[in-house]
Amino acid sequence: MKKKVIIITISICLILSTFFLLQSLLMPKYVSEVPEGSLIAEYYNEDVYDHNVVFVGDCEVYENFSPITLWEEYGIKSYIRGSAQQLIWQSYYLMEETIQYEKPDVIVFNVLSMKYDVPQNEAYNRLNIDGMKWSSSKWNAIQASMTEEESVIDYIFPLLRYHQRWSELTSEDFEYMFGGKPQLSHNGFLMRVDELGVDTIPEAQPLADYQFSDNCYEYLDKMVKLCQDNDIKLVLIKAPSLYPAWYDEWDEQMVQYAKENHVDYINFLNYIDEIGLDFQHDTYDAGLHLNLSGAEKLSRYFGNYLVEKYDIEDSRKDSDSASRWAKKVKFYDDMKEDQYRELEEYGYLKSYGAKEK
Amino acid sequence: MKKVFIAVMAALMLVGCGSSSSDETSQTTQEEFVFEANGTTVKMNEETSSILEGLGKEIEYYEAKSCAFDGMDKTYTYAGFQLITYPDGDKDRVNSVVLKDDTVSTKEGVCIGDTKAKVEEAYGTDYTEKNGAYTYTKGKSTLEFIFDGDAVSSITYTAITK
Numbered sequence: 050m051k052k053k054v055i056i057i058t059i060s061i062c063l064i065l066s067t068f069f070l071l072q073s074l075l076m077p078k079y080v081s082e083v084p085e086g087s088l089i090a091e092y093y094n095e096d097v098y099d100h101n102v103v104f105v106g107d108c109e110v111y112e113n114f115s116p117i118t119l120w121e122e123y124g125i126k127s128y129i130r131g132s133a134q135q136l137i138w139q140s141y142y143l144m145e146e147t148i149q150y151e152k153p154d155v156i157v158f159n160v161l162s163m164k165y166d167v168p169q170n171e172a173y174n175r176l177n178i179d180g181m182k183w184s185s186s187k188w189n190a191i192q193a194s195m196t197e198e199e200s201v202i203d204y205i206f207p208l209l210r211y212h213q214r215w216s217e218l219t220s221e222d223f224e225y226m227f228g229g230k231p232q233l234s235h236n237g238f239l240m241r242v243d244e245l246g247v248d249t250i251p252e253a254q255p256l257a258d259y260q261f262s263d264n265c266y267e268y269l270d271k272m273v274k275l276c277q278d279n280d281i282k283l284v285l286i287k288a289p290s291l292y293p294a295w296y297d298e299w300d301e302q303m304v305q306y307a308k309e310n311h312v313d314y315i316n317f318l319n320y321i322d323e324i325g326l327d328f329q330h331d332t333y334d335a336g337l338h339l340n341l342s343g344a345e346k347l348s349r350y351f352g353n354y355l356v357e358k359y360d361i362e363d364s365r366k367d368s369d370s371a372s373r374w375a376k377k378v379k380f381y382d383d384m385k386e387d388q389y390r391e392l393e394e395y396g397y398l399k400s401y402g403a404k405e406k
Numbered sequence: 407m408k409k410v411f412i413a414v415m416a417a418l419m420l421v422g423c424g425s426s427s428s429d430e431t432s433q434t435t436q437e438e439f440v441f442e443a444n445g446t447t448v449k450m451n452e453e454t455s456s457i458l459e460g461l462g463k464e465i466e467y468y469e470a471k472s473c474a475f476d477g478m479d480k481t482y483t484y485a486g487f488q489l490i491t492y493p494d495g496d497k498d499r500v501n502s503v504v505l506k507d508d509t510v511s512t513k514e515g516v517c518i519g520d521t522k523a524k525v526e527e528a529y530g531t532d533y534t535e536k537n538g539a540y541t542y543t544k545g546k547s548t549l550e551f552i553f554d555g556d557a558v559s560s561i562t563y564t565a566i567t568k
Binding site: 256258335337 | 466467481488537538539541
């Protein structure tokens, strides 16, 4: 009998170990390819959760704002919890989860995702949700995000989703199988120093219906309430990306919503000259996202607004904060230098997800 | 117990042997709405290289990084219409065609400025209506007409990619 119990126990351990090993190997690592997939998880690497400002939203936050500039210019400690095509319910649940870690003075939400009424794409869901630690927020984010073809079991056991990656495995899958991935972002900001100026922007397509959905408004209401309940100021923004289109009809709805709910709404597209953005030089992909130069300009402008409007304290005189952020600044400066070196050497950012021109 | 152990191990092995379902390429096996210009047929979800060759040099071109994936969403502007593509591995496929003015029309002869009656005459009444816009679905494609009063103000062919 005793022998049987030992055999069963060993068998179960073997099965679980095999499952764990396979899952660790086959989960995408998001380092050289699709680094956006690492952003959500990197938040948990922070030593101290004492950010004054936290951003949530899609690529228009993690490509367009530089927390390092906010620190260097204003002593604002900030973090960007952004991810590719982050939908409003994902932003809400990330916001909810963030508040379990810290109570920032201000949470900034980029409103572009108001245009998406329903779950869009399983692959984007994965980029947004897989990196979250397990919590009720993650569970609710999964429930709100799943497309018809998805199953919650695939989120609980990602191996069931990624088992077909056998043929795509690279050396990185083995190298980072048990962690140890390099830090890729600067408090959630993905840096790109290269330039691709705007020649033309496609004319916006007319829409049959410009009204944002009740579903999106419900999540926006929840954001307002969550922030009110936690004494956090909510700031709605539209980043100054020129494409995809941000329709006047959408803008009017956000202006009205902000007025009715006593929150600030800033459409940075209205302040391109004041910010000093030059779309021949301040974007790396013809107006979708800002490059480093553009992100630093926008951060200077927004940082000044945050300090003046919300009286965010300057933490540069706090020795603990200064010490921690000095390391972040060095990492930022080193990456900046390395990106300029690659640009000089190869003509494109070979190691940073850019394609050869 | 031995049988259970073997069954579980077999299941685990199978986990590593399945084929992808979500990453499969979109297929256009059913009949689709098609747009024609310059003697070239543009079918939703079709690979674009021969289509672009047939349409000739575009007036304007714009490409946008497909947010987190390899490849670009591309917009080609021609006289009277835009062709928008999406990446699918190394290829691009037709995502949508937007008619911009009345110099071009649908294959069934409807152009911007025509009446609702003409749309219904050409395509019937089997449409879904939202905010006054008519959307017809055929195979893996939709054809949407937006109206300004009784006149067509926008015509868009769109691929169903899910």
